[in-house]
Amino acid sequence: MDATLSRTTGPVRKKNKLHAKEFLLWAFLVSVFMIFAGLTSAVIVRRADGNWLEYVLPSAFWWSTAFVLLSSISLQWSLVQARRDELGKLKLGLVLTLFLGLLFLFSQWVAFQQMVSVGLYLVGNPSTSFLYVITGLHGLHMLSAVVVLFVIFAQVFQYKVHSKNMLSIRLGTLYWHFLGVLWIYLYVFFQLIF
Amino acid sequence: MSHSNPSASTAHGHDHGHDHGHHKETFLTKYIFSQDHKMIGKQYLLTGMFMAVVAALLSLLFRLQLGWPEDTFPWLESILGDWAKGGRLDPSFYLALVTMHGTIMVFFVLTAGLSGTFSNLLIPLQIGARDMASPFLNMLSYWIFFLSTVIMLLSLFIESGPAAAGWTIYPPLSALPQAMPGSGLGMTLWLISMTLFIASSLMAALNYITTILNLRTPGMTMTRMPLTVWSFFTTAILGVLSFPVLLSAAVLLIFDRSFGTSFYLSEIFIAGETLNRTGGSPILFQHLFWFLGHPEVYIVLMPALGITSEVIATNARKPIFGYRAMVGSLLGISFLSFIVWGHHMFVTGMNPFLGNVFMILTLVIAVPSAVKTFNYLATLWKGNIRFTPGMLFAIGLVSLFISGGLTGIYLGNAALDINLHDTYFVVAHFHLVMGSASLFGMLAGVYHWYPRMFGRMMNEKLGYLHFWLTFAAVYMVFFPMHFMGIDGVPRRYYNFTGFEYMAEWMDLNRFISISAILGSAAQLIFIWNFFSSMRMGKKAPMNPWNSNTLEWTAPVEHLHGNWPGEIPHVHRWPYDYSRPGASEDFIPQTVKDDDLPEELRKPSVQPVPHHAEKEAVPTETLLFSRLLQALGFRKA
Structure with missing residues (x-):
């Protein structure tokens, strides 16, 4: 009955078609999500205690949302190009995504500037501190994703990313989409809270 | 050891892709x-043991202080200097001593030392994976864990003292x-060390889960895994879900x-001045902390429970009673x-209704336990018990x-809890059920898998001596604390x-x-x-204990890849002990049904005990089996 299964090394592939590293990434995403679940629950708990400053979210967050959505689309497009071995278009897609990713980080920086310009500092009412810490932590993750994408971009030039070798770009795309979804969750959460 | 002389019979296994372990090795890579x-x-075990000694x-x-609060010990000053003037x-x-004792025991000994040691050693070996x-x-x-250990130990040597x-x-x-x-600096180092520790435990836990779900050998279904592996699995899931929240905190x-x-x-x-802080909530920290903390x-406890299941079944020469109930209770405990x-946090001014909810949920944990x-x-009942030191610690x-x-x-x-909170009753409770029980599980594991x-x-006579002295000491130390607690003696007081x-x-x-000294x-x-x-x-x-699980089918030598030939395939659950009619009192997981006498073939996943053949399968077993089928762990 086991004749079809690998008898030597490597993962046992049965119903579970996920590559071991892909599963590892999913589990990692769960733990990253728990960090933000913990922080956003903390916001809810703290807000219920009163003495909570309400303010309008900086408008640059709209731009962040737009950039993160566009970057996910362009990265998904790149993934399709990699599957079709269209390396030229793949490079274009990755450059576009990297650019949009940097724009996202820049728009976050602008948002912080907007907050500071109206006198909402990191130190002060916890409601502003929370915003800085949570978006900052998300931004750090986004920065790591930009680095990851840059590594994948470099791999394309070494002919390491193509239809027969999709693992790294698949994992990179998953991580990127996750951070995009996480941003939208955070943005909706802040909209509802403030 | 025999690795210097690889036998010809193992050579054929080397072309199967695990030869990465046979590169020329230096002391550093080995x-x-x-x-x-x-x-x-x-490495985890030795680091854990060292930290346990510390x-x-x-x-x-601090027991010296509590036992003889009026006496002076001049030799203390020569060791501790100004901390013992x-x-x-x-x-x-x-x-600071109480803090560091707790931190080191909970995280460095009973999390990393226990789960790190046995998850690493046993998961690949027991599920038939090469690594x-x-x-x-x-x-x-x-190595990140090691770094966090070093930083935590360093904080013992700074002038203002470690976190307190x-x-x-x-x-x-x-x-x-x-x-x-x-x-001051002590707390800063504590936080740095613990941040590294969290990163390390997350990496380890993600690895354990992925390994268990992806690298099981053919035939090793989820319901054929030894309970040790099940306990490491649920432990790792808890780690992945709870440690990030401590990181947030x-x-x-x-x-x-x-x-x-x-x-x-x-x-x-503080110190006569008003701090420019406003609006924070210390209770918020407690919520975040205890979401991890519980x-x-x-x-800490579940790996010890898993080890105990394995050690008790092996040494009682009986199938573990209620395998599915054991797995179900692990899952239940994890969820609860x-x-x-x-x-x-009952005494933090919590809404009494919320307190009631938490109370009921807490008491429900008594059920899986x-x-x-x-x-x-x-x-154990009517088992053919072999009282090895490992078995004694498991029973302990x-x-x-x-x-x-x-x-x-x-x-x-x-x-x-209004009365008992922060008294020695709490100290007695968690030292017995979490501290000592887990330590006993760890020691059982060391004796069993040494x-x-x-x-x-290991020397058995010394093992018996060690067990009885430890067992007596644990009860002598912690049992009387219940009485102090009921009388309202508070914990963490310098002297009474x-x-x-x-x-x-x-x-x-x-x-x-x-x-405690004894x-x-x-x-x-x-x-x-x-x-x-x-x-x-x-x-x-x-296979010194005549055990069924896969780790005893691999030679004990320095061999990256565990089995010199092919990985073993699994044909049965791990608890086929004392099957009536079998020639020996154990049937390893690698034995095929075809190699057994007719009356012993099927059912191999969960044999009905021979004295209960006529009894119906318990309902909860059926229910859980359905649940596993629904989750895709078993074929319908």
């Missing part, structure tokens, strides 16, 4: 930056560097300490552990789990001489201290036995 899970397991020494120092411990250093899903990540996880806010580091003591001596705390935010700090006067006690954190206890006892765990667990039912009660790790047997109503407990405190001395027997047996122990046969 013993230090090893990616072999067996070596990493040993934590025990710290506890002896005139031979008496400094009160804030006393708090972890990511051996590199595994190595990284150990308790292992739970409640703000404001932990949030204001000027609050007490240990709140720590991030906010770091901002409060270093950047002036007020997440946990409200209006505070699962953490099961992260996330929704009971409020029972640590009782299932486990019952199954251990039922496995059951005893401690019962006596410590019962007091949990008292403490889980929101009304009683031949698997080092190819030699200033309170008239506590004076009567002076003699008992001294008795506890003497017992109990710690008994551990020297174990340490001697552990290290001397590496060289002088009796050579162990490949």
Whole structure:
């Protein structure tokens, strides 16, 4: 009955078609999500205690949302190009995504500037501190994703990313989409809270 | 060892892609930056044992203070300097000792030392994998843990002393560097060390889960996994879900300490001045902390429970009673552990309704715990018991789990907790049920798998001596604390001489201290036995306990890839002990049904005990089996 299964090394592939590293990434995403679940629950708990400053979210967050959505689309497009071995278009897609990713980080920086310009500092009412810490932590993750994408971009030039070798770009795309979804969750959460 | 002389029969296995373990190895790649899970397991064990010795020494120092509060010990000053001026411990250093003892024991010994050792050693070996899903990540996880260990130990050597806010580091003591001596650099180092520790445990846990789900050998279905692997699996899931939340709590705390935010700090006067902090909530920290903290006690306990299941079944020569109920109770405990954190906070001014909810959920944990206890006892019942040292420690765990667990039912009660909170009753409870029980599980595991790790047997006589002294000492130390707690003696107090109503407990405190010294001395027997047996122990046969699981089918040699030939395939569950009609009293998991006499073939997953053949399958077994089918773990 086991004749079809690998008898030597490597993962046992049965119903579970996920590559071991892909599963590892999913589990990692769960733990990253728990960090933000913990922080956003903390916001809810703290807000219920009163003495909570309400303010309008900086408008640059709209731009962040737009950039993160566009970057996910362009990265998904790149993934399709990699599957079709269209390396030229793949490079274009990755450059576009990297650019949009940097724009996202820049728009976050602008948002912080907007907050500071109206006198909402990191130190002060916890409601502003929370915003800085949570978006900052998300931004750090986004920065790591930009680095990851840059590594994948470099791999394309070494002919390491193509239809027969999709693992790294698949994992990179998953991580990127996750951070995009996480941003939208955070943005909706802040909209509802403030 | 035989690895210097590879036999011809093993050579054919080398072309199967695991030859990465046979590159020319240096001392560095073999013993230090090893990616072999067996070596990493040993690294965790040795680091854990070292940290246990440190934590025990710290506890002896504060037991000295509690037992003889009026006496001076001039030799203390020569060791501790200003922390023991005139031979008496400094009160804030006393708090630092308690904090570091708790931190080291909970995280460094009973999380990393226990789960790190046995998950690494046993997961690949027991599921028939050549190594972890990511051996590199595994190595990284150990070395980050090692770094966090070094930083935690370094904090013992700074002038202002190590962190002293308790292992739970409640703000404001932990949030204001000027609050007490240990709140400064000591606390900073504590936070850095713990951040590294969290990163390390996350890497390890992600690896364990992926390995268990992806790398099982053909035939090793989820319901054929040994209970040890099940317990490491649920432990790793708890780690992945709860440690990130501690990280969130720590991030906010770091901002409060270093950047002036007020997440946990409200209006505070300190040293005659008003701090510019407003609007924070120290209760918020407790919520975040205990959302990790409660699962953490099961992260500590569950591997010990899994080890005990395996050791008891093997040495009672009986199938574990209620395998599915054992798995179900692990899953139940894991789930419940996330929704009971409020029972640590009954006296924080919590809404009484919320307190009731947490109380009921807490008491529900008694159900899966009782299932486990019952199954251990039922496995022992009429077994052909071999009292090996490992078995004694496993039975010791059951005893401690019962006596410590019962007091949990008292403490889980929101009304009683008003009286018992922060008293020695709590200290007694968690030291028995979490501390000692897990330590016993760890020791059971070391005695049981020592031949698997080092190819030699530990000395049995010394093992018995070690067990009985430790067992007696644990009860002598922690049992009397219940009485002090009921009388209202608070924990974390430097001394009790200033309170008239506590004076009567002076003699008992001294008795506890003497017992603690004796109990710690008994551990020297174990340490001697552990290290001397590496060289002088009796050579162990490949399967010294006549056990069914896969780790005993692999030769004990330095072989990255575990099995010289093909990986073993699995044809049955791991608890086929004493099947009537079989030629031996164990049938290893690798034995095919075809090789057995007719009457022993099927059912191989869960044999019905011979004396209960006519009885119907219990309903909960059926239900759980359906659940596993629905989740895709079993074929319908």
